Amino acid sequence: MPLRIYNTASRKLEIFSPATDKSVSLYTCGPTVYDYPHIGNWASFIYWDTLVRVLKFSGYNVTRVMNLTDVGHLVSDADDGEDKLEKGARREGKSAWEIADFYIADFKSGMKSLNLIQPEYLARATDYIPQQLELIRQLKAGGYTYQISDGIYFDTSKFSRYSDFARLDLKSQKAGARVKLNTEKHRPWDFALWKFTEPGKKRDMEWETPIDILAIKPEQYSNPIMGFPGWHLECSAIAMSLLGKTIDIHTGGIDHIPIHHTNEIAQSESATKQPFAHYWLHNNHLKINNSKVSKSLGNGYTLQDIESHGFSPMDLRMFILQSQYTSEGNFTFDNLVAAKNRLNNWQNYAALRHQIHDRLTDDASKTDLEKFVVSTATIGAIRDALWQNLNTPKALSIIDDALSGLEEVDLDTISWSSLNQLLEAADELLGLQLLSSTPDIDDEAKQLIIRRERAREAKDWPQSDTLRDQLLKMNVVVKDTSHGPVWSRQ
Protein backbone atom coordinates (compact mmCIF):
# COMPACT_ATOMS: atom_id res chain seq x y z
CA MET A 1 0.00 0.00 0.00
CA PRO A 2 1.50 3.32 -1.08
CA LEU A 3 1.31 6.70 0.63
CA ARG A 4 -1.58 8.63 -0.82
CA ILE A 5 -2.20 12.33 -0.37
CA TYR A 6 -4.81 14.69 -1.67
CA ASN A 7 -3.26 17.08 -4.13
CA THR A 8 -5.09 20.39 -4.41
CA ALA A 9 -3.45 20.99 -7.77
CA SER A 10 -5.27 18.02 -9.30
CA ARG A 11 -8.12 17.83 -6.78
CA LYS A 12 -7.35 14.14 -6.54
CA LEU A 13 -5.96 11.61 -4.15
CA GLU A 14 -2.54 10.78 -5.55
CA ILE A 15 0.15 8.28 -4.83
CA PHE A 16 3.08 10.18 -3.40
CA SER A 17 6.34 9.87 -5.22
CA PRO A 18 9.12 12.40 -4.66
CA ALA A 19 11.29 13.69 -7.48
CA THR A 20 14.39 12.24 -5.89
CA ASP A 21 14.18 8.69 -4.70
CA LYS A 22 14.23 8.86 -0.92
CA SER A 23 14.45 12.60 -0.31
CA VAL A 24 11.52 14.91 0.16
CA SER A 25 11.59 18.68 0.03
CA LEU A 26 8.75 20.21 1.96
CA TYR A 27 7.69 23.80 2.35
CA THR A 28 5.17 24.95 4.93
CA CYS A 29 3.74 28.44 5.05
CA GLY A 30 4.54 29.59 8.53
CA PRO A 31 3.04 32.18 10.85
CA THR A 32 2.97 35.91 10.57
CA VAL A 33 4.73 36.84 13.76
CA TYR A 34 2.73 39.82 14.90
CA ASP A 35 0.59 38.15 17.56
CA TYR A 36 0.10 34.87 19.42
CA PRO A 37 -1.03 32.03 17.13
CA HIS A 38 -4.54 30.75 17.86
CA ILE A 39 -5.47 27.09 18.05
CA GLY A 40 -6.55 27.10 14.41
CA ASN A 41 -3.03 28.10 13.43
CA TRP A 42 -1.63 25.40 15.67
CA ALA A 43 -3.99 22.83 14.20
CA SER A 44 -2.42 23.43 10.83
CA PHE A 45 1.09 23.03 12.19
CA ILE A 46 0.10 19.85 14.04
CA TYR A 47 -1.20 18.33 10.82
CA TRP A 48 1.94 19.20 8.87
CA ASP A 49 4.05 17.91 11.69
CA THR A 50 2.18 14.63 11.33
CA LEU A 51 2.98 14.64 7.63
CA VAL A 52 6.67 15.08 8.42
CA ARG A 53 6.50 12.26 10.94
CA VAL A 54 4.82 9.94 8.49
CA LEU A 55 7.40 10.71 5.80
CA LYS A 56 10.28 10.15 8.19
CA PHE A 57 8.73 6.97 9.53
CA SER A 58 8.42 5.76 5.95
CA GLY A 59 12.14 6.19 5.45
CA TYR A 60 12.22 9.47 3.58
CA ASN A 61 14.95 11.97 4.21
CA VAL A 62 12.92 15.13 4.72
CA THR A 63 14.21 18.65 4.25
CA ARG A 64 11.63 21.06 5.47
CA VAL A 65 11.44 24.81 5.29
CA MET A 66 9.01 26.96 7.19
CA ASN A 67 9.00 30.69 6.74
CA LEU A 68 8.34 33.24 9.43
CA THR A 69 6.57 36.23 7.98
CA ASP A 70 8.08 39.16 9.77
CA VAL A 71 7.47 41.81 7.16
CA GLY A 72 5.12 42.76 4.38
CA HIS A 73 1.94 40.96 5.38
CA LEU A 74 -0.58 43.73 5.12
CA VAL A 75 -3.80 43.98 7.01
CA SER A 76 -5.45 43.35 3.67
CA ASP A 77 -4.13 40.82 1.19
CA ALA A 78 -5.24 43.18 -1.55
CA ASP A 79 -2.07 45.17 -1.04
CA ASP A 80 -3.83 47.74 1.05
CA GLY A 81 -3.71 48.75 4.63
CA GLU A 82 -1.00 48.67 7.16
CA ASP A 83 1.76 46.12 7.58
CA LYS A 84 0.77 43.76 10.38
CA LEU A 85 4.14 43.99 12.00
CA GLU A 86 4.12 47.76 11.99
CA LYS A 87 0.59 47.73 13.36
CA GLY A 88 1.57 45.30 16.09
CA ALA A 89 4.49 47.52 16.92
CA ARG A 90 2.26 50.51 17.33
CA ARG A 91 -0.17 48.48 19.48
CA GLU A 92 2.56 47.43 21.86
CA GLY A 93 4.73 50.50 21.73
CA LYS A 94 7.69 48.59 20.36
CA SER A 95 9.53 48.47 17.09
CA ALA A 96 8.50 46.04 14.38
CA TRP A 97 11.79 44.23 14.93
CA GLU A 98 11.05 43.77 18.62
CA ILE A 99 7.57 42.52 17.81
CA ALA A 100 8.97 39.98 15.37
CA ASP A 101 11.61 38.77 17.81
CA PHE A 102 9.10 38.40 20.60
CA TYR A 103 6.53 36.44 18.62
CA ILE A 104 9.15 34.29 16.93
CA ALA A 105 10.41 33.27 20.35
CA ASP A 106 6.84 32.59 21.43
CA PHE A 107 6.20 30.53 18.31
CA LYS A 108 9.28 28.43 18.89
CA SER A 109 8.32 27.75 22.46
CA GLY A 110 4.82 26.82 21.34
CA MET A 111 6.27 24.41 18.79
CA LYS A 112 8.28 22.83 21.51
CA SER A 113 5.42 22.39 23.92
CA LEU A 114 3.27 20.89 21.18
CA ASN A 115 6.13 18.56 20.32
CA LEU A 116 6.35 19.82 16.75
CA ILE A 117 9.51 18.74 15.01
CA GLN A 118 11.67 21.76 14.22
CA PRO A 119 11.96 22.23 10.48
CA GLU A 120 15.47 22.08 9.09
CA TYR A 121 15.05 25.74 8.18
CA LEU A 122 12.97 28.31 9.98
CA ALA A 123 13.46 31.23 7.65
CA ARG A 124 12.67 34.83 8.47
CA ALA A 125 11.45 36.80 5.49
CA THR A 126 13.69 39.71 6.45
CA ASP A 127 16.73 37.45 6.18
CA TYR A 128 15.93 36.83 2.52
CA ILE A 129 15.56 40.34 1.15
CA PRO A 130 18.34 39.93 -1.47
CA GLN A 131 16.78 36.71 -2.73
CA GLN A 132 13.42 38.40 -2.99
CA LEU A 133 14.89 41.32 -4.88
CA GLU A 134 16.62 38.89 -7.21
CA LEU A 135 13.30 37.22 -7.94
CA ILE A 136 11.79 40.60 -8.79
CA ARG A 137 14.76 41.24 -11.04
CA GLN A 138 14.12 38.00 -12.91
CA LEU A 139 10.43 38.75 -13.24
CA LYS A 140 11.15 42.26 -14.45
CA ALA A 141 13.54 40.88 -17.05
CA GLY A 142 10.82 38.50 -18.21
CA GLY A 143 8.34 41.35 -18.56
CA TYR A 144 6.09 40.21 -15.76
CA THR A 145 6.10 43.40 -13.72
CA TYR A 146 4.91 46.95 -13.85
CA GLN A 147 5.40 49.84 -11.54
CA ILE A 148 2.79 52.22 -10.17
CA SER A 149 3.06 54.95 -7.59
CA ASP A 150 3.04 52.70 -4.53
CA GLY A 151 5.08 49.77 -5.74
CA ILE A 152 6.08 47.14 -8.23
CA TYR A 153 3.39 44.68 -9.20
CA PHE A 154 3.12 41.30 -10.83
CA ASP A 155 1.17 41.44 -14.06
CA THR A 156 -1.13 38.42 -13.82
CA SER A 157 -2.24 38.80 -17.42
CA LYS A 158 1.23 37.57 -18.43
CA PHE A 159 0.70 34.28 -16.66
CA SER A 160 -2.09 32.55 -18.52
CA ARG A 161 -2.60 29.79 -15.96
CA TYR A 162 -3.14 32.31 -13.18
CA SER A 163 -6.63 31.22 -12.18
CA ASP A 164 -6.15 27.49 -12.78
CA PHE A 165 -4.91 26.50 -9.36
CA ALA A 166 -7.81 27.98 -7.42
CA ARG A 167 -10.21 27.23 -10.29
CA LEU A 168 -11.67 30.65 -10.01
CA ASP A 169 -13.56 32.51 -12.64
CA LEU A 170 -11.88 35.84 -12.14
CA LYS A 171 -14.42 37.75 -14.15
CA SER A 172 -17.17 36.76 -11.79
CA GLN A 173 -15.24 37.62 -8.66
CA LYS A 174 -16.42 40.72 -6.98
CA ALA A 175 -12.94 41.83 -6.19
CA GLY A 176 -12.89 44.97 -4.19
CA ALA A 177 -16.60 44.81 -3.49
CA ARG A 178 -15.95 45.46 0.14
CA VAL A 179 -12.59 47.14 0.09
CA LYS A 180 -11.34 50.25 -1.54
CA LEU A 181 -9.67 49.27 -4.78
CA ASN A 182 -6.22 50.31 -5.68
CA THR A 183 -7.26 52.03 -8.86
CA GLU A 184 -3.78 52.12 -10.33
CA LYS A 185 -3.47 48.36 -10.45
CA HIS A 186 -4.18 47.02 -13.91
CA ARG A 187 -6.31 44.23 -12.54
CA PRO A 188 -7.66 43.69 -9.03
CA TRP A 189 -5.76 40.42 -8.70
CA ASP A 190 -2.39 41.79 -9.73
CA PHE A 191 -0.29 41.71 -6.60
CA ALA A 192 2.56 43.66 -5.11
CA LEU A 193 6.07 42.29 -5.33
CA TRP A 194 7.63 45.32 -3.72
CA LYS A 195 5.94 48.20 -2.01
CA PHE A 196 7.41 51.64 -1.55
CA THR A 197 7.44 53.26 1.82
CA GLU A 198 4.85 56.00 1.83
CA PRO A 199 6.45 59.32 0.96
CA GLY A 200 7.41 61.27 4.02
CA LYS A 201 7.10 58.23 6.28
CA LYS A 202 9.69 56.07 7.93
CA ARG A 203 9.06 52.38 8.54
CA ASP A 204 10.80 50.23 11.13
CA MET A 205 11.44 47.71 8.40
CA GLU A 206 12.43 49.09 5.06
CA TRP A 207 15.15 48.56 2.51
CA GLU A 208 16.56 50.61 -0.26
CA THR A 209 14.97 49.71 -3.56
CA PRO A 210 17.72 48.73 -6.00
CA ILE A 211 17.66 51.00 -8.97
CA ASP A 212 17.70 48.17 -11.48
CA ILE A 213 14.29 46.94 -10.46
CA LEU A 214 12.82 50.42 -10.71
CA ALA A 215 11.28 51.75 -13.86
CA ILE A 216 13.29 54.92 -13.89
CA LYS A 217 16.49 56.08 -15.45
CA PRO A 218 19.58 56.38 -13.26
CA GLU A 219 19.78 60.13 -13.81
CA GLN A 220 16.27 60.52 -12.39
CA TYR A 221 17.23 58.68 -9.23
CA SER A 222 18.21 61.23 -6.62
CA ASN A 223 17.13 60.05 -3.18
CA PRO A 224 16.95 56.39 -2.25
CA ILE A 225 13.47 54.95 -2.59
CA MET A 226 12.78 52.83 0.43
CA GLY A 227 10.48 49.84 0.30
CA PHE A 228 9.63 46.37 1.53
CA PRO A 229 8.65 43.06 -0.06
CA GLY A 230 5.10 42.03 -0.82
CA TRP A 231 3.82 39.17 1.28
CA HIS A 232 3.71 36.48 -1.41
CA LEU A 233 7.24 37.03 -2.57
CA GLU A 234 8.98 35.67 0.49
CA CYS A 235 7.62 32.14 0.18
CA SER A 236 8.78 31.75 -3.40
CA ALA A 237 12.18 33.28 -2.73
CA ILE A 238 12.82 31.31 0.44
CA ALA A 239 11.54 28.03 -0.94
CA MET A 240 13.52 28.25 -4.14
CA SER A 241 16.73 29.42 -2.54
CA LEU A 242 16.71 26.63 0.04
CA LEU A 243 14.99 23.80 -1.78
CA GLY A 244 15.49 24.49 -5.47
CA LYS A 245 13.17 25.52 -8.27
CA THR A 246 10.76 22.66 -7.79
CA ILE A 247 9.77 21.29 -4.43
CA ASP A 248 7.97 18.07 -3.68
CA ILE A 249 5.32 19.17 -1.23
CA HIS A 250 3.95 22.58 -0.36
CA THR A 251 1.53 22.83 2.54
CA GLY A 252 -0.66 25.52 3.99
CA GLY A 253 -4.13 26.48 5.08
CA ILE A 254 -7.11 26.17 2.78
CA ASP A 255 -7.51 29.94 2.80
CA HIS A 256 -4.26 30.28 0.91
CA ILE A 257 -5.47 28.55 -2.23
CA PRO A 258 -7.07 31.50 -4.01
CA ILE A 259 -4.56 34.22 -3.26
CA HIS A 260 -1.31 33.38 -1.58
CA HIS A 261 -0.53 30.08 -3.23
CA THR A 262 -1.97 31.17 -6.54
CA ASN A 263 0.41 34.11 -6.44
CA GLU A 264 3.35 31.99 -5.33
CA ILE A 265 2.81 29.74 -8.32
CA ALA A 266 2.45 32.67 -10.69
CA GLN A 267 5.65 34.43 -9.67
CA SER A 268 7.74 31.28 -9.18
CA GLU A 269 6.78 29.58 -12.40
CA SER A 270 7.03 32.78 -14.40
CA ALA A 271 10.57 33.18 -13.14
CA THR A 272 11.75 29.59 -13.55
CA LYS A 273 9.42 28.16 -16.22
CA GLN A 274 9.28 25.06 -14.06
CA PRO A 275 6.62 23.66 -11.75
CA PHE A 276 6.94 25.22 -8.32
CA ALA A 277 5.59 22.27 -6.33
CA HIS A 278 4.38 18.80 -7.24
CA TYR A 279 2.00 18.25 -4.35
CA TRP A 280 -0.06 20.96 -2.72
CA LEU A 281 -1.67 20.00 0.57
CA HIS A 282 -4.17 22.18 2.37
CA ASN A 283 -5.65 21.80 5.78
CA ASN A 284 -9.24 22.73 6.37
CA HIS A 285 -10.06 25.24 9.05
CA LEU A 286 -10.97 24.55 12.61
CA LYS A 287 -14.24 26.05 13.71
CA ILE A 288 -14.67 27.20 17.26
CA ASN A 289 -18.10 26.74 18.81
CA ASN A 290 -19.41 26.13 15.30
CA SER A 291 -18.23 29.40 13.91
CA LYS A 292 -15.07 30.37 12.19
CA VAL A 293 -12.04 31.62 14.00
CA SER A 294 -11.83 35.29 13.55
CA LYS A 295 -9.92 37.97 15.24
CA SER A 296 -12.99 40.16 15.21
CA LEU A 297 -15.12 37.56 17.02
CA GLY A 298 -12.44 37.24 19.66
CA ASN A 299 -12.68 33.44 19.69
CA GLY A 300 -9.12 32.79 18.66
CA TYR A 301 -7.96 30.88 21.70
CA THR A 302 -4.23 30.76 22.09
CA LEU A 303 -2.10 28.00 23.53
CA GLN A 304 -1.88 30.10 26.67
CA ASP A 305 -5.69 30.17 26.90
CA ILE A 306 -5.82 26.39 26.58
CA GLU A 307 -3.32 25.93 29.36
CA SER A 308 -5.01 28.42 31.64
CA HIS A 309 -8.16 26.31 31.32
CA GLY A 310 -6.25 23.38 32.74
CA PHE A 311 -5.39 21.54 29.54
CA SER A 312 -2.00 20.50 28.29
CA PRO A 313 -0.62 21.10 24.81
CA MET A 314 -0.83 17.33 24.29
CA ASP A 315 -4.57 17.44 25.06
CA LEU A 316 -4.89 19.92 22.22
CA ARG A 317 -2.72 17.78 19.98
CA MET A 318 -4.94 14.76 20.64
CA PHE A 319 -8.00 16.84 19.94
CA ILE A 320 -6.63 18.03 16.61
CA LEU A 321 -5.59 14.53 15.56
CA GLN A 322 -9.10 13.28 16.23
CA SER A 323 -10.22 14.77 12.97
CA GLN A 324 -8.69 14.43 9.57
CA TYR A 325 -6.83 17.43 8.20
CA THR A 326 -9.10 17.90 5.22
CA SER A 327 -12.23 18.06 7.32
CA GLU A 328 -13.49 21.01 9.19
CA GLY A 329 -13.04 20.43 12.90
CA ASN A 330 -15.08 21.99 15.64
CA PHE A 331 -13.43 23.08 18.83
CA THR A 332 -15.28 23.39 22.09
CA PHE A 333 -13.92 22.94 25.56
CA ASP A 334 -16.28 19.96 26.00
CA ASN A 335 -14.66 18.33 23.00
CA LEU A 336 -11.26 19.11 24.40
CA VAL A 337 -12.26 17.30 27.60
CA ALA A 338 -13.08 14.21 25.54
CA ALA A 339 -9.63 14.35 23.94
CA LYS A 340 -7.98 14.88 27.29
CA ASN A 341 -9.76 11.84 28.74
CA ARG A 342 -8.78 9.71 25.80
CA LEU A 343 -5.15 10.76 26.13
CA ASN A 344 -5.28 10.15 29.86
CA ASN A 345 -6.53 6.62 29.26
CA TRP A 346 -3.68 6.02 26.84
CA GLN A 347 -1.20 7.30 29.38
CA ASN A 348 -2.56 4.84 31.90
CA TYR A 349 -1.99 2.04 29.44
CA ALA A 350 1.48 3.37 28.76
CA ALA A 351 2.25 3.32 32.48
CA LEU A 352 1.53 -0.40 32.53
CA ARG A 353 4.92 -1.01 30.97
CA HIS A 354 6.61 -0.17 34.27
CA GLN A 355 4.38 -2.58 36.09
CA ILE A 356 4.98 -5.40 33.69
CA HIS A 357 8.68 -4.89 34.12
CA ASP A 358 8.38 -5.06 37.89
CA ARG A 359 6.72 -8.40 37.80
CA LEU A 360 8.89 -9.84 35.11
CA THR A 361 10.37 -12.85 36.75
CA ASP A 362 10.29 -15.55 34.19
CA ASP A 363 9.80 -13.76 30.92
CA ALA A 364 11.65 -16.39 28.98
CA SER A 365 9.46 -19.13 30.31
CA LYS A 366 6.45 -17.75 28.49
CA THR A 367 6.33 -17.89 24.77
CA ASP A 368 4.91 -15.00 22.83
CA LEU A 369 1.92 -17.10 22.02
CA GLU A 370 1.05 -17.38 25.66
CA LYS A 371 1.55 -13.69 26.19
CA PHE A 372 -0.61 -10.79 25.23
CA VAL A 373 1.33 -9.45 22.30
CA VAL A 374 0.65 -6.20 20.51
CA SER A 375 1.44 -7.42 17.07
CA THR A 376 3.72 -5.67 14.64
CA ALA A 377 0.78 -5.79 12.27
CA THR A 378 -0.81 -3.18 14.50
CA ILE A 379 2.02 -0.77 13.86
CA GLY A 380 1.72 -1.47 10.15
CA ALA A 381 -2.00 -0.79 10.36
CA ILE A 382 -1.37 2.56 12.04
CA ARG A 383 1.05 3.50 9.31
CA ASP A 384 -1.36 2.35 6.62
CA ALA A 385 -4.09 4.53 8.09
CA LEU A 386 -1.79 7.53 7.98
CA TRP A 387 -0.73 6.64 4.48
CA GLN A 388 -4.33 7.02 3.49
CA ASN A 389 -4.14 10.81 3.26
CA LEU A 390 -3.14 11.19 6.91
CA ASN A 391 -6.20 9.52 8.35
CA THR A 392 -5.32 10.32 11.94
CA PRO A 393 -8.74 9.41 13.42
CA LYS A 394 -8.38 5.94 11.94
CA ALA A 395 -4.86 5.64 13.32
CA LEU A 396 -6.11 6.61 16.75
CA SER A 397 -8.85 4.00 16.62
CA ILE A 398 -6.31 1.30 15.81
CA ILE A 399 -4.28 2.29 18.84
CA ASP A 400 -7.45 2.27 20.93
CA ASP A 401 -8.17 -1.26 19.83
CA ALA A 402 -4.64 -2.40 20.59
CA LEU A 403 -4.46 -0.79 24.01
CA SER A 404 -7.93 -1.58 25.24
CA GLY A 405 -7.10 -5.27 25.27
CA LEU A 406 -4.43 -4.75 27.88
CA GLU A 407 -6.45 -4.23 31.00
CA GLU A 408 -8.44 -7.39 30.65
CA VAL A 409 -5.44 -9.61 31.03
CA ASP A 410 -3.06 -10.52 33.79
CA LEU A 411 -0.16 -8.08 33.64
CA ASP A 412 2.31 -10.93 33.85
CA THR A 413 1.12 -12.17 30.53
CA ILE A 414 1.69 -8.96 28.60
CA SER A 415 4.75 -8.81 26.40
CA TRP A 416 6.75 -5.83 27.62
CA SER A 417 8.69 -5.38 24.44
CA SER A 418 5.71 -5.44 22.15
CA LEU A 419 3.89 -2.87 24.26
CA ASN A 420 6.97 -0.67 24.13
CA GLN A 421 7.24 -1.02 20.40
CA LEU A 422 3.67 0.08 19.98
CA LEU A 423 4.16 3.10 22.23
CA GLU A 424 7.36 4.06 20.46
CA ALA A 425 5.76 3.86 17.05
CA ALA A 426 2.73 5.80 18.25
CA ASP A 427 4.97 8.53 19.65
CA GLU A 428 7.04 8.66 16.52
CA LEU A 429 4.04 8.98 14.25
CA LEU A 430 1.67 11.04 16.33
CA GLY A 431 3.95 12.88 18.72
CA LEU A 432 1.73 12.47 21.75
CA GLN A 433 4.63 11.81 24.12
CA LEU A 434 3.11 8.68 25.62
CA LEU A 435 6.47 7.46 26.85
CA SER A 436 7.97 10.67 28.17
CA SER A 437 4.74 11.71 29.89
CA THR A 438 4.55 8.47 31.86
CA PRO A 439 7.73 7.97 33.89
CA ASP A 440 7.93 5.25 36.48
CA ILE A 441 6.88 6.04 40.03
CA ASP A 442 9.58 6.27 42.68
CA ASP A 443 10.59 3.55 45.11
CA GLU A 444 8.77 5.16 48.00
CA ALA A 445 5.48 4.92 46.14
CA LYS A 446 6.24 1.34 45.17
CA GLN A 447 6.89 0.48 48.80
CA LEU A 448 3.59 2.03 49.79
CA ILE A 449 1.79 -0.09 47.22
CA ILE A 450 3.42 -3.23 48.61
CA ARG A 451 2.55 -2.26 52.19
CA ARG A 452 -0.99 -1.59 51.14
CA GLU A 453 -1.23 -5.03 49.59
CA ARG A 454 -0.06 -6.56 52.87
CA ALA A 455 -2.66 -4.55 54.75
CA ARG A 456 -5.32 -5.74 52.36
CA GLU A 457 -4.28 -9.33 52.75
CA ALA A 458 -4.64 -8.84 56.50
CA LYS A 459 -8.00 -7.20 55.85
CA ASP A 460 -6.73 -4.11 57.64
CA TRP A 461 -8.97 -1.74 55.67
CA PRO A 462 -8.27 1.47 57.63
CA GLN A 463 -4.53 0.99 57.07
CA SER A 464 -5.07 0.10 53.43
CA ASP A 465 -7.12 3.25 52.86
CA THR A 466 -4.60 5.41 54.65
CA LEU A 467 -1.88 4.13 52.38
CA ARG A 468 -4.03 4.72 49.37
CA ASP A 469 -4.60 8.32 50.48
CA GLN A 470 -0.90 8.72 50.98
CA LEU A 471 -0.26 7.54 47.44
CA LEU A 472 -2.92 9.88 46.16
CA LYS A 473 -1.02 12.77 47.69
CA MET A 474 1.92 11.63 45.59
CA ASN A 475 -0.41 11.73 42.56
CA VAL A 476 -0.43 7.97 42.30
CA VAL A 477 -3.83 6.31 41.93
CA VAL A 478 -4.06 2.64 42.83
CA LYS A 479 -6.76 0.45 41.36
CA ASP A 480 -7.39 -3.09 42.54
CA THR A 481 -8.00 -5.27 39.54
CA SER A 482 -8.79 -8.95 39.62
CA HIS A 483 -5.12 -9.48 38.79
CA GLY A 484 -3.81 -7.29 41.61
CA PRO A 485 -3.14 -3.60 42.05
CA VAL A 486 -2.42 -1.33 39.10
CA TRP A 487 -1.24 2.23 39.49
CA SER A 488 -1.60 5.22 37.30
CA ARG A 489 -0.79 8.85 37.63
CA GLN A 490 -3.43 11.34 38.51
Add this chain to the structure above:
RNA sequence: GGCGCGUUGGCGGAGCAGUUACGCAGCGGUCUGCAAAACCGCGUAGACGGGUGCAACUCCCGUACGUGCCUCCA
Protein backbone atom coordinates in the same frame (compact mmCIF):
# COMPACT_ATOMS: atom_id res chain seq x y z
C1' G B 1 -24.03 38.39 -6.97
C1' G B 2 -20.03 34.48 -8.37
C1' C B 3 -17.50 29.95 -6.95
C1' G B 4 -17.00 25.91 -3.45
C1' C B 5 -17.88 22.65 0.71
C1' G B 6 -20.67 20.23 4.37
C1' U B 7 -25.16 17.78 6.82
C1' U B 8 -23.51 10.52 10.55
C1' G B 9 -26.12 8.43 17.30
C1' G B 10 -25.87 13.30 23.58
C1' C B 11 -20.90 15.36 21.75
C1' G B 12 -16.52 14.52 18.55
C1' G B 13 -15.50 11.70 14.33
C1' A B 14 -13.99 7.51 10.31
C1' G B 15 -14.47 3.79 6.75
C1' C B 16 -17.56 1.19 3.61
C1' A B 17 -22.62 -0.27 -1.63
C1' G B 18 -24.37 -5.77 1.89
C1' U B 19 -20.68 -7.75 8.48
C1' U B 20 -19.75 -3.60 15.81
C1' A B 21 -15.81 2.06 13.34
C1' C B 22 -13.44 4.38 17.22
C1' G B 23 -13.35 7.96 21.30
C1' C B 24 -15.78 10.88 25.20
C1' A B 25 -20.16 11.22 28.04
C1' G B 26 -24.79 8.54 29.91
C1' C B 27 -27.82 4.33 31.69
C1' G B 28 -28.35 -0.94 33.58
C1' G B 29 -25.67 -5.13 35.34
C1' U B 30 -21.38 -8.45 36.97
C1' C B 31 -17.19 -8.23 40.01
C1' U B 32 -15.61 -5.80 44.48
C1' G B 33 -13.95 -4.49 52.00
C1' C B 34 -14.64 0.59 50.03
C1' A B 35 -13.20 3.42 45.75
C1' A B 36 -11.73 3.10 40.99
C1' A B 37 -10.85 0.05 37.03
C1' A B 38 -12.26 -3.94 34.12
C1' C B 39 -16.02 -6.84 31.83
C1' C B 40 -21.23 -7.62 29.82
C1' G B 41 -25.45 -5.16 28.03
C1' C B 42 -28.50 -0.69 26.46
C1' G B 43 -29.76 3.45 23.90
C1' U B 44 -32.14 0.68 17.71
C1' A B 45 -26.93 7.31 13.76
C1' G B 46 -26.75 8.72 8.85
C1' A B 47 -31.02 16.42 7.02
C1' C B 48 -35.35 15.68 3.54
C1' G B 49 -37.44 13.90 -1.34
C1' G B 50 -36.59 11.17 -5.59
C1' G B 51 -33.46 7.89 -8.76
C1' U B 52 -29.95 3.70 -10.09
C1' G B 53 -28.76 -1.21 -7.86
C1' C B 54 -30.56 -7.80 -5.57
C1' A B 55 -28.83 -4.31 -1.86
C1' A B 56 -27.42 2.85 -0.27
C1' C B 57 -25.31 6.16 5.42
C1' U B 58 -22.01 4.93 1.20
C1' C B 59 -23.37 6.37 -6.05
C1' C B 60 -26.69 10.19 -9.04
C1' C B 61 -30.36 14.36 -9.10
C1' G B 62 -33.19 17.83 -6.47
C1' U B 63 -34.79 20.50 -1.87
C1' A B 64 -33.75 22.48 2.92
C1' C B 65 -30.37 24.05 6.31
C1' G B 66 -25.42 25.24 7.61
C1' U B 67 -20.84 27.04 6.20
C1' G B 68 -16.29 28.82 3.48
C1' C B 69 -13.86 31.99 -0.13
C1' C B 70 -14.30 36.40 -3.41
C1' U B 71 -11.70 41.88 3.23
C1' C B 72 -8.39 39.97 7.49
C1' C B 73 -7.24 34.77 8.94
C1' A B 74 -3.79 28.16 9.22
